[in-house]
Amino acid sequence: MDSQSLTHTAFFDETSSSHRFVAKLLDEADIRINGKRPWDIKLNAHGVIDEALARGNLGLGESYVNGDWDAERLDAFFFHLLRARLPDKISHRKLVFHHLRTRLINLQTAKRAFEVGEAHYDIGNDFYAAMLDKRMTYTCGYWKDADNLEEAQEAKLDLICRKVGLEPGMRVLDIGCGWGSFMAYAAEHYGVECVGLTISREQADYGKSLMQRGLPVEFRLQDYRDETEQFDRIISIGMFEHVGRKNYRTYMEMAHRCLKDDGLFLLHTIGKNVRNSSPDPWIDKYIFPNGELPALGHVTDAAEELFVVEDVHNFGADYDRTLMAWHEKFEAAWPQFAEAYGERFYRMWRYYLLSCAGAFRARDIQLWQFMLSKKGVLGGYHRVS
Structure with missing residues (x-):
């Protein structure tokens, strides 16, 4: 049977207490089950509700990749869901192990450091070239005066250069350099x-x-902990999300060791609003193994006695536009990758890009640029924009 012709009752038992509970929750977010609006959830199979209740976004994401449910505008679905803070109202007992694992075990040791490279960044340069801008910049663009992805990414790169006051002849360290767009x-x-x-x-x-x-x-294929040289400036754009709370201090000590006394350090990272929350289990399993978003306090705690925090700039809302631009390019390029990557990868990647876009739109997660100095800038640091 065509999923579009399924009736409301086919996969949604209104007499079930769990389903009534979820329907009531979704109503708070203005989401309807099998509704007709672009952000409404369409059920294609049994078990979606129970998977989401039992395993949170891990269950919801896996059932989406399996084709068990759809939403015409997945980004808008997640915006509504997260803006209403519905995940905070559900207790996921089966995720306790995941929470303890991320709190008690150092998942970002030097031995594990290359896992995310192999799992995520090494899936194919041609694939990323089709999705990203011409410089292959895989971090948030700066859309203040930009009309398209190319302009937004170049504006971000130039903003960073101006923030740290680059001058000819300086030596710069880029921790987590990606495909070298900033360099x-x-x-x-x-x-x-x-x-x-x-x-x-x-x-x-x-x-x-x-x-x-x-x-x-x-380019140096190495873990950040192994770097020993000193530099005039240090940049880190979208890498701190892979460091992990047990290593934040080690990371800051490395940056302090490698930065000249009169240098500046710009740290660009996605961040979360709540300190003691765990990494998203679906993102951890399928997209960024061993990743963890820092809270604001994690960064400042790790920098204490090593750096003066000169400035914090939040432009997290710009990541929504960046992700939607990546998604548009991904969809346009997909026919050339469909045979090699397959339908499950397609649904996984859509879920990744669009759920994250919805999260940034809902302001559930942030994008910060920290300006750090070792001794404090005499006369004060003045932000450029």
Whole structure:
């Protein structure tokens, strides 16, 4: 039977207490089961409600990837869901082990550091090239004066260069350099030399093409903990999410060790609103293994006695537009990847991009840029925008 022709009662037993409970919760978020609006959830199979109640987003995400439910606008579904804070109203007993695992075990040891590179960043440079901007920038764009993804990403790169006051001849360390978009931009436009650290072999291989263009950039396939050189400036864009709370202090100590006394350190990271919450189990399992979003206090605690926090800039709402732009490019390019990656990957990637877009839109998660100095900027630091 075509899923579009399924009746309201086919997979939703209104006499079930759990289903009545969920229907009432969803009503608080203005979401209807088998409704006709773009953000309403359409059930295609049994068990979706029970999976979501028992296993939270892990159950909801896996049932979506299986094709058990749909929403015409998945981003809008998650916006409504998270803006109403519905996940806070459900106790997921089966997720206790996941919570304890992330709190008690160091999931981001040096030995584990390369796991996320292999699982996420090494799935194919051609795939990311089709989804991202021309510089392969896989972090939030800055949309203040931008009309498209290319402009937003270049504006972000230039904002960072201006925030740290790059000058010709400086040496810059990029912790978690990705495909080298910042290093290439900074070298081309500000005349600096850059060293980038990555745990992705695909990214390191891609970096060779930048070096072949004669740019003064160096890719090092190594864990951040192994770096010992000193630099005029340190940049870290979208890498701190892979560090983990048990390693925040170690990370800051490394940055302090590698930054010259008069240097500046810009830390760009996604962050969460609640300190003691656990990593999202679906994202952890399928997208970013061993990842963890820091809370604001995690960053400042780790920096204490090492750095002065000169400035904190939150433009998390811009990640919504960035993710939606990536999704648009992903959808347009999908026919060339469909045979190699398959339908389950397609649904997984849609769920990843659009659920995250909805979360940023709901302001459930943030994007911060911290400006840090070792001794404090004399006369004060003045933010550029």
